[in-house]
Every structure is written in structure tokens, then in C-alpha cells.
Amino acid sequence: ASAVAQLPTETKATCCYCGVGCGVLIQSDGEKVIAVRGDPDHPANFGRLCTKGSTLHLTARPALQQQSRALYPEMRLARSDERERTSWATTMDFIVNKFAATIRDHGPDSVGFYLSGQLLTEDYYVFNKLAKGLIGTNNVDTNSRLCMSSAVAGYKQTLGADAPPPCYEDIDQAQVIFIVGSNTAYAHPIIYRRIEDARKANPLLKVIVADPRRTDTAREADLFLPILPGTDVALFNGMLHICLWEDLVDLEYIEAHTEGFAELKQTVREYTPKFVADICGIKEEDLMQAARMFGKSKATLSMYCQGLNQSSSGTAKNAALINLHLATHQIGKPGAGPFSLTGQPNAMGGREVGGLATMLSAHRDLANPQHRAEIAKLWGVADVPATPGKSAVEMFEAVHTGDIKIIWIVCTNPAQSMPEQAMIREALRNAELVIVQEAYKTTASCDYADVLLPASTWSEKEGTVTNSERRITRFKSVLPKLAETKHDWEIAVDFARKLEGALGKPSSIFPFETTEEIWNEHRESTRGRDLDITGLSFKLLEEQGPQQWPFPEGATTGKKRLYEDGIFPTATGRAKFANTVYQPVAEPVDARYPFHLTTGRLRDQWHGMSRTGTVAQLFSHASEPSVVLSKVDMERRLLNVGDLVHVTSKRGSQIFPVALGDDMRAGQAFIGMHWGEEYVSGRGRDGDGTYGVNALTTPAYDPSSKQPELKHAAVKILKAEFP
Numbered sequence: 158a159s160a161v162a163q164l165p166t167e168t169k170a171t172c173c174y175c176g177v178g179c180g181v182l183i184q185s186d187g188e189k190v191i192a193v194r195g196d197p198d199h200p201a202n203f204g205r206l207c208t209k210g211s212t213l214h215l216t217a218r219p220a221l222q223q224q225s226r227a228l229y230p231e232m233r234l235a236r237s238d239e240r241e242r243t244s245w246a247t248t249m250d251f252i253v254n255k256f257a258a259t260i261r262d263h264g265p266d267s268v269g270f271y272l273s274g275q276l277l278t279e280d281y282y283v284f285n286k287l288a289k290g291l292i293g294t295n296n297v298d299t300n301s302r303l304c305m306s307s308a309v310a311g312y313k314q315t316l317g318a319d320a321p322p323p324c325y326e327d328i329d330q331a332q333v334i335f336i337v338g339s340n341t342a343y344a345h346p347i348i349y350r351r352i353e354d355a356r357k358a359n360p361l362l363k364v365i366v367a368d369p370r371r372t373d374t375a376r377e378a379d380l381f382l383p384i385l386p387g388t389d390v391a392l393f394n395g396m397l398h399i400c401l402w403e404d405l406v407d408l409e410y411i412e413a414h415t416e417g418f419a420e421l422k423q424t425v426r427e428y429t430p431k432f433v434a435d436i437c438g439i440k441e442e443d444l445m446q447a448a449r450m451f452g453k454s455k456a457t458l459s460m461y462c463q464g465l466n467q468s469s470s471g472t473a474k475n476a477a478l479i480n481l482h483l484a485t486h487q488i489g490k491p492g493a494g495p496f497s498l499t500g501q502p503n504a505m506g507g508r509e510v511g512g513l514a515t516m517l518s519a520h521r522d523l524a525n526p527q528h529r530a531e532i533a534k535l536w537g538v539a540d541v542p543a544t545p546g547k548s549a550v551e552m553f554e555a556v557h558t559g560d561i562k563i564i565w566i567v568c569t570n571p572a573q574s575m576p577e578q579a580m581i582r583e584a585l586r587n588a589e590l591v592i593v594q595e596a597y598k599t600t601a602s603c604d605y606a607d608v609l610l611p612a613s614t615w616s617e618k619e620g621t622v623t624n625s626e627r628r629i630t631r632f633k634s635v636l637p638k639l640a641e642t643k644h645d646w647e648i649a650v651d652f653a654r655k656l657e658g659a660l661g662k663p664s665s666i667f668p669f670e671t672t673e674e675i676w677n678e679h680r681e682s683t684r685g686r687d688l689d690i691t692g693l694s695f696k697l698l699e700e701q702g703p704q705q706w707p708f709p710e711g712a713t714t715g716k717k718r719l720y721e722d723g724i725f726p727t728a729t730g731r732a733k734f735a736n737t738v739y740q741p742v743a744e745p746v747d748a749r750y751p752f753h754l755t756t757g758r759l760r761d762q763w764h765g766m767s768r769t770g771t772v773a774q775l776f777s778h779a780s781e782p783s784v785v786l787s788k789v790d791m792e793r794r795l796l797n798v799g800d801l802v803h804v805t806s807k808r809g810s811q812i813f814p815v816a817l818g819d820d821m822r823a824g825q826a827f828i829g830m831h832w833g834e835e836y837v838s839g840r841g842r843d844g845d846g847t848y849g850v851n852a853l854t855t856p857a858y859d860p861s862s863k864q865p866e867l868k869h870a871a872v873k874i875l876k877a878e879f880p
């Protein structure tokens with residue numbers, strides 16, 4: 158009989174890269190992905206994709222999968238051994254016994270889980286329940302800690318809940334867009350294109366950009382404020398000072414809907430234009446103009462990202478910007494509000510299930526006994542431990558000191574992305590057991606894995622994700638799982654059930670057979686909370702498409718924009734001004750380390766390049782890492798483009814070729830974050846720094862959000878001499 162050729166079908170999904178959360182249509186013949194195009198019906202992108210999204214199909218090629226994918230469980234019994242292929246049954250028995258013995262001998266806090274903003278909400282939910290509900294430890298944190306925990310803390314401190322108030326539609330309705338600490342054109346390209354469209358449609362729309370670098374986003378701005386690194390709180394307090402002086406604050410709104418303004422008013426008295434201009438390194442008149450544009454506009458929308466978050470004062474930066482919105486009533490109305498852009502595709506979903514060491518499901522607080530009791534009841538466990546777990550940096554420090562003996566890393570690569578790589582790698586070398594659950598066996602962290610658990614990935618997985626505007630998309634898998642890979646949630650559930658047996662639990666709290674069952678338990682946990690999604694069944698999401706939260710039972714639509722009624726989810730119903738005070742960066746430059754180093758994304762790469770690094774055309778924008786310097790600094794140091802230099806901080810040293818940054822400020826240096834040790838070792842090892850740019854960055858973190866200051870380190874730069 159002649160075989161009937163199967164026609165390619167198109168399946169709706171989302172792009173697995175950034176937090177814009179673009180909808181994609183995946184064309185597949187059931188065995189491979191043939192093509193990808195933007196979903197014209199998805200409200201995040203209306204059919205558009207950036208260079209990364211539009212090449213997704215090239216990352217799902219069978220030949221590539223054989224080379225770089227983790228296809229079978231692997232294990233080694235001694236650190237000196239090579240890992241060998243093993244079976245799931247043997248692997249699970251081994252790690253269950255090891256967990257049970259370690260918990261028995263050293264207590265539940267002797268183990269830790271390090272997750273990823275690239276997991277689906279259902280994956281996140283099960284791991285969170287496994288750690289906090291079954292094992293009894295809050296040592297479950299995520300690489301989202303490196304990405305947005307300061308935004309979480311800023312929202313909670315001022316507005317009462319971790320919920321971005323605006324939506325993408327506000328871009329179309331804004332009169333002023335204030336972009337701070339975000340190279341939106343590179344990091345969130347489809348949002349940037351929407352901004353460009355809005356400018357074409359409304360010539361009166363003005364864009365202000367504040368950033369230490371004149372990025373491609375800054376180049377297009379109507380007003381650019383080239384602030385010195387880490388000076389954002391001074392900038393926002395200064396703008397509020399001017400708004401007060403020029404009567405641009407909304408006293409009626411402040412009186413009716415907020416508290417704490419009197420204290421803040423006292424504080425910002427000190428932030429005179431001259432004082433602030435000196436701190437920030439900008440012109441007084443530019444500061445005045447920015448404040449006037451912000452305060453006078455009918456609708457001001459702020460969009461911000463890692464420049465605010467990855468900072469030792471990240472929470473204060475977020476809060477100070479929200480203060481400005483509250484004082485001028487630029488919130489809770491069309492085209493206005495403080496809008497934190499999420500880096501990863503499902504960092505928002507992780508926040509919703511409480512997938513951080515300091516949070517509980519549905520925006521509950523670990524420190525609140527009632528919240529712990531509610532979750533314990535829902536999960537059917539006696540209690541949830543009150544002791545806060547270790548956040549990302551603390552967790553690896555605890556692995557380093559031996560307090561955490563087993564670390565389970567899921568879908569992320571701390572051996573490249575964490576600051577102070579020398580310490581991180583020593584911690585991984587010294588841990589009693591390192592488990593890495595990964596789709597790609599090529600990451601640096603896999604080198605440290607005693608146990609490698611092969612996971613499914615984009616186009617094979619199904620479940621839900623939430624994007625930056627609180628919009629949840631449900632998608633189905635397109636391809637079957639490869640070889641012996643399993644879905645992330647399946648691995649967690651298998652392990653949890655076996656561990657329950659080993660710990661002598663009489664019945665299972667992990668009855669899940671499908672992602673829908675996990676989703677249903679998760680949405681029940683949100684009942685009555687600010688992010689109530691009890692009305693969002695899988696059926697509704699499939700039939701009506703992506704929806705924004707909150708979406709309680711009985712609702713027919715989600716909420717586009719929050720706080721339009723002026724009521725905030727705080728005890729008093731009022732927003733709270735935070736009394737924000739400027740603090741300089743954790744590691745100021747000095748005579749020995751005179752350069753401000755900032756790190757960030759390049760346009761066409763994603764994170765550590767496990768996926769984008771397999772697509773040749775994505776290297777046309779930048780083929781290798783470089784340190785970008787100003788013309789002045791290059792001339793002073795007799796450097797030419799392409800010369801190799803040692804970039805050295807107090808923690809390590811790296812060799813990079815020099816690139817010229819047009820309009821880069823003297824004394825500043827920029828290095829893209831994507832390249833790891835493969836690149837560096839290709840050039841020969843360089844002292845103690847062999848791990849990419851994070852050999853240089855500081856582990857100093859914000860005391861409230863615990864987010865490390867990846868955006869600033871003091872470095873020196875010297876021309877490399879070769880014999």
C-alpha cells in the first residue's frame with residue numbers, strides 16, 4: 158500500500174525565549190518542526206516575531222538533538238568517574254535513597270532545588286510542593302531571582318502585591334514612555350516594535366530613556382539621560398522633587414488612595430536638581446525636562462528591566478519609580494503605570510506559584526502564619542516550614558560551606574549565570590550530590606552533574622506560561638518526547654511519590670497524571686487572592702485563547718489594567734509610598750579598578766546560548782564576545798578595535814577583544830552575558846577567570862529582594878601581552 162504523505166499541521170504555542178510571551182504557530186509533520194510563524198491572533202505580538210523567535214524551528218532539528226540533547230539518564234558513583242548511561246529506575250532509586258538518608262541525618266534544609274524561569278507553571282508548582290510540602294524545606298529558588306525579584310519586592314512594598322498594573326495596550330495609549338534600565342530594542346524586541354508603531358501613530362508621544370549606555374533604544378529617544386550606573390533612586394527622587402516644586406503632583410489622589418507621603422516628601426527635599434544632576438552625571442536641564450514630561454503628561458508609562466532589578470538597591474529603585482507614579486497619579490488609567498518587563502518566558506508563572514525561597518503559592522507570604530496554614534491545608538500536610546529558604550546566592554554559598562549537601566538544578570545553568578563563578582564552581586565540585594535536570598547536556602553545569610536527568614523541551618512540552626502583562630497562554634505539545642526524556646513535572650512527581658514511600662508517608666499528595674490536574678490545584682490555591690484565576694480552566698484557555706489575570710470563577714474576561722478604582726491590595730486598601738534613599742553601587746570604582754563594568758543581553762542571543770548558539774544566522778549580529786569601551790578610553794590606553802585585553806575584577810580575570818562603543822561614556826565598559834567557558838578556553842585559560850563575564854561580577858545583593866548586582870562591578874582593563 159502506498160504511504161499517504163502527512164500534511165504539516167500548525168499548533169499554537171508561545172516562544173520560549175523572553176517574557177514578551179509572543180504566540181507562535183508551529184508547523185510540524187509530527188516528527189519534526191518544519192517552520193514557525195507568529196500567531197496573528199495572539200495579543201502579545203499579533204503575528205510578529207523577532208530574530209530569535211523566527212528561527213526557533215532551526216533549534217529543533219533531529220541532527221542537532223542527537224548532538225546536544227540529553228537523551229538518557231546518566232550517573233556516576235564517584236566524582237572521579239565519568240557519568241554512564243543508566244535507567245530511570247536505577248537513577249530514581251539512587252537519588253531517593255540519597256535524599257532520604259541526607260534528610261534523616263542532616264535535616265530537610267540540607268537539600269536545595271534551583272529552578273528556572275523557563276519552566277512551565279505546572280513544573281514550578283510541583284517542585285515547590287515537593288520542597289515545601291513534602292520535604293519541609295523552603296530551599297527552593299530560581300534563576301528568576303537573578304532577573305526580577307527586585308520588581309516583586311518593589312511592587313509588594315508599595316502596591317501591596319506582586320502584580321504589574323499595566324498591559325501592552327497601554328503602549329498605544331501613552332503620551333510619555335519612560336524606559337529605564339532596559340535595552341528594550343534588544344531584550345524585548347516585539348514590545349519595542351509596538352512602541353515604534355505607537356510613535357508613528359501618535360507624533361505627540363515622547364520617549365525618555367535613562368541608561369548608562371547609549372543603547373539602540375536610547376538612540377531613538379526624544380530625551381536621553383545617560384545616568385551613572387546605580388544612580389536611579391537619586392534620579393527618581395529628584396524627579397519627584399521637581400514635580401513637587403512645580404505643582405505636578407496630584408494631592409487629591411495622594412490623599413484619597415495612598416499613605417506615607419509626608420515622610421517621603423521630607424526625604425526628597427534633599428534631592429535638589431543640582432544635587433541629583435551631580436550624582437547621576439547628567440545635565441540639570443535634562444533632569445528638569447524629564448520630570449516635567451513625566452508629570453505633565455496625560456498618561457506616562459514606565460517600562461523597566463534589569464538596570465533596576467540587578468542591583469544591590471534594586472528594591473529601592475523599583476519603589477522610587479512607583480512612588481513617582483503614585484504621586485503624579487500616573488497609574489490605574491489607560492496609557493499609564495509602572496510596568497516591569499519580565500526577562501524570562503515564565504518568570505511570572507513562577508512568581509504566581511510562589512516558586513521562590515521567600516514566597517508561597519498565589520502571592521502568599523512565607524512569614525505569614527495564616528498564609529502557611531492555608532497552603533498546608535490545601536496540600537494536605539501538617540505545616541509548611543516558617544524558616545525562609547536560601548535565595549540563589551545564599552543557596553550556592555550554603556552548598557559551598559557544606560550546609561546544603563544535595564543541590565538539584567532544573568533547566569538552568571548556574572555554572573555560567575551566577576555571579577562570582579569561582580565560588581559557584583567550587584561549591585558544585587564540593588557538593589555531596591549534584592543533580593542536573595536538563596534538555597541540553599552541553600551546559601557548563603552538566604559538567605558538575607553526578608546525576609543527569611534528561612528533560613523534554615520546547616515543542617515537546619505542554620502546559621501554561623504567563624507573560625509580562627499577566628497573560629496566561631495554554632499550549633499543547635507538537636512533538637513526542639525524545640528517547641528516554643521526561644517532562645520536568647513528571648520527573649518531580651515520580652521522585653516525590655518514591656520519596657513519600659522512603660519517608661514512610663501513608664498516602665500521596667502527588668496524585669497528578671496530567672498538567673491539567675496540576676493546573677486545577679494551582680488555580681484553586683488562588684481563590685480569593687489578588688491573582689484569582691479560579692475561572693481559568695484549560696478548556697476556557699483553549700477555546701477563548703490567552704487571558705490576563707485576575708480571572709475569578711464566573712468572570713467572562715480577565716482584567717486588562719489594575720487599580721483603576723484606586724483600591725490597592727494592602728491592609729488599608731491604600732498604596733504605600735516607600736521612603737527611598739539613594740545608595741551607591743556595592744563596589745565603587747577606585748584607582749586600582751577604575752572602570753564601571755555593566756553586563757547585558759545582545760540582540761540575537763538568549764542566556765547561555767544552549768539553544769540560540771546552535772543557529773548560525775544568530776551570530777551575524779555578534780560573532781564573539783567583546784568588551785565595549787569608549788573612544789576616549791581606547792585612545793588613552795593605545796587600544797585598537799580587536800586588541801585583546803585583560804578585564805580584571807577582585808574576583809577574576811578574563812581576556813576579551815576590544816570593541817568601540819559609539820557614544821560610550823569614558824570610564825565605562827560593557828560585556829554581553831551570553832558566552833561562557835567554551836569561548837574563553839578556546840583562547841587559552843586566563844589566570845583564575847575561565848568562566849565568562851560572571852567570573853568578574855559581584856555576588857553583592859539587595860537586602861530585601863536578594864537579587865545580585867549583576868549590572869555593576871569595578872574592573873581594570875590592561876592590554877594583553879603575548880610572548
Ligand code: SF4
Pocket residue numbers: 172173174175176177178179202205206207208209210211345346347348
Ligand atoms: Fe520570542 Fe521575545 Fe522575540 Fe517575542 S520578543 S519572538 S517572545 S524572543
